[in-house]
Amino acid sequence: MKKNTYHHGNLKEQLLSLAFEFIHKEDIDKLTLKILSDATNTSRSAIYKHFSSKDALIQAIMQKGFDEFDNILVPILSNRNEEITTRFFTSARNYVDWAKKNPNLYRLLFGKKYAHIRESFVTIRSESCKGFLALKELIEEGQEKKIIKKEDSFIQAVVVWSSLHGLASLIIDCFNDVQEIYEDLFENILANLLTGLHKDI
Numbered sequence: 001m002k003k004n005t006y007h008h009g010n011l012k013e014q015l016l017s018l019a020f021e022f023i024h025k026e027d028i029d030k031l032t033l034k035i036l037s038d039a040t041n042t043s044r045s046a047i048y049k050h051f052s053s054k055d056a057l058i059q060a061i062m063q064k065g066f067d068e069f070d071n072i073l074v075p076i077l078s079n080r081n082e083e084i085t086t087r088f089f090t091s092a093r094n095y096v097d098w099a100k101k102n103p104n105l106y107r108l109l110f111g112k113k114y115a116h117i118r119e120s121f122v123t124i125r126s127e128s129c130k131g132f133l134a135l136k137e138l139i140e141e142g143q144e145k146k147i148i149k150k151e152d153s154f155i156q157a158v159v160v161w162s163s164l165h166g167l168a169s170l171i172i173d174c175f176n177d178v179q180e181i182y183e184d185l186f187e188n189i190l191a192n193l194l195t196g197l198h199k200d201i
Helices: 011-023 033-040 044-048 054-077 084-101 103-110 130-144 153-172 175-197
Strands: none
Touching (some): 033 044
16 A cells, blocks of 8 residues: 555545455455554544444444445436436446446445444445335336236345345356356346236236
8 A cells, every 4th residue: 555645634535445455356354453543644532533443443444345236236227317227237347347347346345244343334224225215116117117027026136136246246256266257146036026017907
């Protein structure tokens, strides 16, 4: 991590940017306040003014990460000028591609180890989980248009999300060379999901 010159007034933002830069290459567990202190040429006591503990730093990283993640999904899912199937496929592709590009951040956001931090500010049953809510609303839109089965939209959204999460996790953890058959897997998973969601005519 390169050293940066600390400019008064933007240390918190700089620390978050450096933390993001770090976890693009390394696991979050390897990040220490000393690393950030050295990189910003400032004292750890100055860092504690913005983040009282590493958990507080991790929460800020997670909040920023979820914002970034939601920003690639919500506009697509919510764009009623596009067909539902197109939005479904495009958002699903973006979901998996984002996980592939950000494996350490993805594990941090959705893994078990820091679930106690995540659940302090975001859960799928709350409006704080914007991407999931947008998926649920897309399904409900499909129900209104008689494209998607009229069932519990929350359960349907969880099924879709679980499938994408499973595929993303297999890819970023290099399980059984899934990456080599990713395109076929993606197409098959999405086709099966849509078959399950489609309303019988």
